[in-house]
Amino acid sequence: MQLTPEDITAIRLSLQIALTATLLSAPLGFAVAWLLSFKTFRGKILLEVFINLPLTLPPVVIGYFLLLMLGRNGWPGSLLNDAGIQLIFTWKAAVIASATVGFPLLVRSIRLGMDSINRQLIQAAESLGSSWFDTLITVILPLSLKGILAGSSLMFARSLGEFGATIIVAGNIPGLTQTIPLAIYDYASSPSSTAMALSLCLVSVAISVVVLFVHEYLAGTVEKRGER
């Protein structure tokens, strides 16, 4: 197995992008899942469709929409541009692409966890003097931890593999925005680089296995609470 300095940078970037996308999305994913699981409001189905849309759209389409929005002609892009923030073709754009594509997976997992919470626990907490925010932090959050972990792992793994949306909004610039899948794509287009491509594939498999092990370990720890 051989890795070039660019490969090491691609691995570091992949991890950095996946981790940032997951950490930034987790609080919002938790809030959206809470809204969908515990609240009834007009337009709830619309919100569900909107959240889940990236699951059914080709990632390239998502990348193109992001490019339109974050580019100088899109209103979020022009606002950011006025503030001196340039996102397109930076690793931050890759974070946004990964976060957008992985968000429905995160929300679905957290929501599944929340849906399984016995509603009488919420009623008990409220009757014991707990405010809605207090209940959210002391009952709903800890009981959703398994869903949050599962969703975060899924999202992290999905972000590591993100290709279509990333290449459109962040490009494929070695050392700057090139992640593991993009580097493999480059190696795959040259017949002499099979060994390099395979090396990165092995790294990718290793990272995925570690993510799954960490997830299983943490999920097991969460599950064991209350069993002393």
Added chain:
Amino acid sequence: MRLRIEAEKQLGNFHFNINADITDNRIGIFGESGSGKSTLVHMLSGHMHPDRGEIFLDSDCLFSSSRNLNLRPRHRRVGLVFQQAALFPHLSVSRNLFYGYRRCNKEHRKVTPDELIAVLKLDGLLERGVRNLSGGEKQRVALARAVLASPRMLLMDEPLSALDDGLRFQIIPYLKSVTEQFGIPCIFISHSVVEMQLMSNRILTLQSGRLNEETTPDQLARKTMARSQRGYVNLLELDGATSEGGLFAYRWGEGRLLISDGNSRSSALFELSSRDIILFQKHPEAISARNLLECRVKETFSADNRVGIVLTSGNRQLVAEIVRKAADEMQITAGSTVFAAIKASSFRRLI
């Protein structure tokens, strides 16, 4: 405690409409499933509000549609005990117990944790997780958790339904001692007449979302006698047993009772079905039943094709149940004397 409720709510095809004004520290809400018990519980706890109406607890208004007032559950100070305990599974017993206590204003606190933990015998459980507790332990923890929040009323929503008979009757003394010792009024919801007899003084019976009647446990047991599997269930609290020929002998009224399944160590609670009592007009010559009591008929009452006979001996009373034809043939009337035969094995020890 005075509870005044005038509430109306449409839930799909189910129309809930109740109007009651009841004063007692042990109120029972009785009804079959689908009668509206859960709706009433949710309205009292604040987790559902009526479309129209008012709910008052003593002089405090919990809900009023005309005044546009709906006190949030956390401000109602109504302690909830559910059928399935509903303990926080991620917290230890101790953290479950103190969840409400920590959130209760100091001036409202009227229960000392140590005292309550001792009464409910929870000392050995405090550091344990809740998932491995038995059903009875879970229910005791749930009760303690609700009481430690110093509620002005305990709302017990079928707290014994998920437990088997043995555990159910082990929990009842705890429920009673906690509410009596700490002076917390309670509303006890159940579809069991025996639980109503043990836990309430006044009862509201619900049927199809409406108030059927306000009654007493004894009247409810009489009314349901004919259609209940065990007839009228007599509950006998007896103590001071002595051993006699392999049976336990208890003083009862002017005589004594011989019981197979007794308990010589402490007081015991027995149930005796009205259908397990055989009445004789005259003293029989020989009888295999170990108990033959000379009783006075206090009164009789009708329930469908059955007749309930209220028998007294000293200051104790029992209800026997016979078919109408037997009552006519024996010419049983208030004031007459009869002999009641009961097998020693007919008594079922509950506690």
